[in-house]
Amino acid sequence: xxxxxxxxxxxxxxxxxxxxxxxxxxxxxxxxxxxxxxxxxxxxxxxxxxxxxxxxxxxxxxxxxxxxxxxxxxxxx
Numbered sequence: 070x071x072x073x074x075x076x077x078x079x080x081x082x083x084x085x086x087x088x089x090x091x092x093x094x095x096x097x098x099x100x101x102x103x104x105x106x107x108x109x110x111x112x113x114x115x116x117x118x119x120x121x122x123x124x125x126x127x128x129x130x131x132x133x134x135x136x137x138x139x140x141x142x143x144x145x146x
Contacts, residue, residue: 070114070115070116071114071121071144071146072112072113072144072145072146073111073112073115073120073142073143073144073145074111074112074142074143075110075111075112075127075140075142075143076108076110076140077111077128077132077133077138078106078138078139078140079106079138080139083137083138085105085106088104088105088106088107089105091105092105109132112145121144128142
């Protein structure tokens with residue numbers, strides 16, 4: 070079994086509305102923050118024969134929007 074961690078982030082220059090809202094809420098709570106960027110993290114366990122190819126296709130087809138997002142893949146097992 071292969072296990073992968075996948076992180077999906079907005080590309081630089083893409084507006085992060087959720088991050089702005091979190092930063093605003095943190096400031097209202099008294100925290101001194103300048104910026105917040107929100108990311109998604111996935112941990113996926115594979116039983117397939119070729120998980121390296123599968124995980125790349127998953128990212129390209131479903132987990133990330135290549136127009137506005139970047140992703141990174143790390144095999145952890």
